[in-house]
Amino acid sequence: MSQPSGPRPTASPSLTERRKAATQLDIARAAAELFAEKGPDDTTAEEIAGRAGVALRTFYRYFRSKQDAVGPLLSSGGDRWRALLAEAGPGAGLAQALESAAVASLSTPDDVANEGMRWTRGLLRAARHDPALRAVWYRVNQESEEKLQPVVARLAGPDADPLEVRLVAAAATDAIRVAFETWATTDAETLGEDSPARLVVRCLRELTGGLRLVRNGR
Amino acid sequence: MSQPSGPRPTASPSLTERRKAATQLDIARAAAELFAEKGPDDTTAEEIAGRAGVALRTFYRYFRSKQDAVGPLLSSGGDRWRALLAEAGPGAGLAQALESAAVASLSTPDDVANEGMRWTRGLLRAARHDPALRAVWYRVNQESEEKLQPVVARLAGPDADPLEVRLVAAAATDAIRVAFETWATTDAETLGEDSPARLVVRCLRELTGGLRLVRNGR
DNA sequence: CGCCTTAGTGGCACGTTTTGCCATTTCGAC
DNA sequence: GTCGAAATGGCAAAACGTGCCACTAAGGCG
Helix, strand or coil, X not given: CCCCCCCCXXXXXXXXXXXXXXXXXXXXXXXXXXXXXHCHHHCCHHHHHHHHCCCXXXXXXXXXXXXXXXHHHHHHHHHHHHHHHHHCCXXXXXXXXXXXHHHHHHHCCCHHHHHHHHHHHHHHHHHCCCHHHHHHHHHXXXXXXXXXXXXXXXXXXXXXXXXXXXXXXXXXXXHHHHHHHHHHCCCCCCCCCCCHHHHHHHHHHHHHCCCHHHHCCC | CCCCCCCCCCCCCCHHHHHHHHHHHHHHHHHHHHHHHHCHHHCCHHHHHHHHCCCHHHHHHHCCCCHHHHHHHHHHHHHHHHHHHHHCCCCCCHHHHHHHHHHHHHHCCCHHXXXXXXXXXXXXXXXXXXXXXXXXXXXXXXXXXXXXXXHXXXXXXXXXXXXXXXXXXXXXXXXXXXXXXXXXXCCCCCCCCCCHHHHHHHHHHHHHCCCHHHHCCC
C-alpha cells in the first residue's frame, strides 16, 4: 500500500494477508504521527485515513475508533514477548521464563521492536493529556494479560490453580506496564542504563518474586 | 433532583454539592438500568438523560461519554476502601492494612456498598459483550491505582522507593479487580462463602505477600 | 483463456455522539 | 431582597461510527 518493500517470497501467510497487515501498520503510523503533532482530539479520523491513503470507510474496517488506530504500535512489544514465552520450554522456573522472554524481546536491536518502543514512548506522553488515548493503553494491557493467561497456564502445568495463574498474568503484565510508563517519563535510550529491559526485570522480580505459583516452580 | 431524602443537616459539604452528587448518582443508576435492559449500544445518551430527569446537555456536563455514566457505581467500592486505608494508623504492616481495609469496606451490610456491588456484577457481565463498557472498568481501576499510590506511600513511610510503592498499588488494585471479576461470574451473595471479601483476601495475600516493601513492614 | 466466487475497498446516507455558545434559572453570600 | 457565580437547558454544528451497495482485484475452475 505504501511501504514498497521488495516482494519477498519467504514465509508469511498470503499476499493479501501481508497487504492487510501493511495497511494496518500504515494507518497506525499515520495516527501516531498526527497524534504526536496535534494531539488526538485535534486529529480527525478523516485526516488519519487520508495520510494513510485509504478511505474513511476503510479506516473503520480496520479500527473501531480513532484512538484504537495506534493499538498495534502499543501491543507489538507485548506480542513479541508472549510469542517468545510460548516457545520457551519448561526448563527453568516460571519467573525465569517470564524474565528471559522479556529481556530477549527488549534487548534485541531489532528495527521493528525499536520503532515500536519509540512510538510507545511518544504515545504514552500524549496519553498523559488525553483520556481516550490512555484508554487504548489500558485496553492493550488488559488484552495482553488475557492472552498471557493460557501461556502462563501451560508453563505452570495442568494442575495449577486457575486463579493463581490469572494473578501471575496480571502481575507480570503490570510489571511490564509500570516499567514502560516509568521509562516513558525519561529520555533514556531503548538500550542504555534506564532501558525498558532493566526496568522490566526489576519490576518483574519485585512483583512476581513472591508468588506461590512462581516460587514452587513447576 | 429525584431522591427526596430528607434534608439532613448532618455533615456533607454544601447543599449544592450534595445535589450535584445526587444528580450524578441518578444518572449513573439510570444508565446502569438501561445498560442492563437493552445493552449499552442499544441505549442512547438521550434515553439515559431522560430517565435521570436532566437534559442531554447536562448529561454531558457530568460525564464525558455515554459509558462513563456508570463510572461512579463501579468506583464507589474502591473509594470506600481507599478512605478506610487513609484513616488507618501505621499500627500493623502494610499487607495487614490493605487487607483490613478491604474486609472492612466489603463486609459491612451497608446499603450503599451493597448496591454498588450488585450494580458492579451486572455491569461486569454486560461488559463481557461490550468493549466500551470494559474500557470504563479499566479506567476506573487505573484511576483507583493512581489514587492509591499516595495512600500506600504514607503507610510505607517517607523513605520508601517510589517505584516499589507504585508496584504495591498496582498489585493491590489488581487483586481487587481480579477478585471482583471472578465473583461477577458466579451467583454468590455479597456476603456468603464466595463473597467478594473472601476472594479479595485470597488475591491480596497471593499478590502482595511476597513484595519486599510489604514484608519489611515499616 | 474467460468465468465465477470471494474478499477488500470506496462512496454515500444516516443516526448518534459530543461540544460550543448563549439564554435562563437557581444557589449562596451579603 | 439583591447580586454574582454556578448549574441547567436548548440549539446548532462538527465529528464519530455504521449499514448499504456498487466496484475492483485475486484466486480457483472448466
